[in-house]
Amino acid sequence: MKVKYVVLSCAVGLMLCGAAVSWFGYGRQAETLARLNGQRAEVRTEESKASGGNGGREQSGGFGESCQSETGESETEAPKDFIKWVDFDVTVQAMEDAYRQDVDSYGSGQHLNWIELLAYLATKYGGDFARYKTKDMEELVQALRDSGQTMAEYARGREYYPYYLEAYTAVLGGLVGEYEIETPAEGNPEATHWEKKYGLRAFSPVAKGYEYSDYDDFGVARSYGYRRQHLGHDMMGQTGTPIIAIESGVVEAIGWNQYGGWRIGIRSFDKKRYYYYAHLRQNFPFNKSLQEGSVVTAGDVIGYMGHTGYSTKENVNNIDETHLHWGLQLIFDESQKEGNNEIWVDCYALTRFLSRNRCATKKNMETKEYYRIYEMRIPKTGQNGEEMEAGQNGEETEAGQ
Secondary structure (H helix, E strand, O other): OHHHHHHHHHHHHHHHHHHHHHHHHHHHHHHHHHHHOOOOOOHHHHHHHHHOOOOOOOOOOOOOOOOEOOOOOEOOOOOOOOOOOOOOOOOHHHHHHHHHHHHHHOOOOOOOOHHHHHHHHHHHHOOOHHHOOHHHHHHHHHHHHHHOOOHHHHOOOOOOHHHHHHHHHHHHOOOEEEEEEEEEEOOEEEEEEEEEEEEEOOOOOEOOOOOOEOOOOOOOEEOOOOOEEOOOEEEEOOOOOEEEOOOOEEEEEEEEEOOOEEEEEEEEOOOOEEEEEEOEOOOOOEOOOOOOOOEEOOOOEEEEEEOOEOOOOOOOEOOOOOEEEEEEEEOOOHHHOOOOOOEEEOOHHHHHHHOOOOOOEEEOOOOOOEEEOOOEEOOEEOOOOOEEOOOHHHOOOOOOO
């Protein structure tokens, strides 16, 4: 009898565990659907009660109805409809596979968009790409080709697809597309000419030829000032290593911060992404030409690796190990720019993906500044996603102009 009782107890336990897993997955999907319907999700509260919290990983934002009227008063009857949380769990392999399909199909009759491919697969996994297999991408691409449909047509009926498409576009938008780059002339490396290309036009934040080490440290506890979580990614290297602009954009912040030390913040042209680069070098942290409002092009040298920070006094090295901290904040509404509703995503996998494109630099021995060897031109992307040629509306996409 005891043996039967034990077996029966184990079976019941497994059933309960399976039910709990299903419930948590349902809770996540239900919250997504609530966002698509423009409603407040009530499931997070019940999920938190059931799980006893979020496992130590802070979620940025929820589906609250915080909204301000023109007079500054709260209006609960008309909440703003914008994304208030994103879990970006796409693996390096999935990004690599989707990117290759995008580039290989460019110029064909059925150009595949890598973000759309990832968004569709996210509906299959509930956003959890730990289940991803390359064959899933291949089967999706084959199904699209056989059907002759666009992704918008093929994904019709996938209720979570619009959410994942908008969320993943906020993370990856602008990183792949058309660009022009200086290329050495054949037989004469001193001469260059401009070539039009299509592909990855974003860069690793660490210049080509400089070693670094890293691991996935998103969410790790920090204690300076107050207990909080590490909402970025650290890349350990040597002091003075040139730091590269990952994407083109506008400098929104530059100077000292007691947590990040010498730091610089760059906003993408479509205003969806805010790149934060921190702990830059003591005494010589930034490219001297940069100031708030400067326009930078992906691949430009913006500063130098150091270990400043953790001090209310400027220009102090209080970080034990030299490294770059870079973070990626998503902004769907300006109310999310600063405060409790900020959305920061884990960019470890993205860092690995970007490592395929590292910018070559050279030092000016007179100024001691580093600069990129080959210039680049990238169309400027507006807030609604359209691309404009460099120089349109009197603005250039190259740094310093």
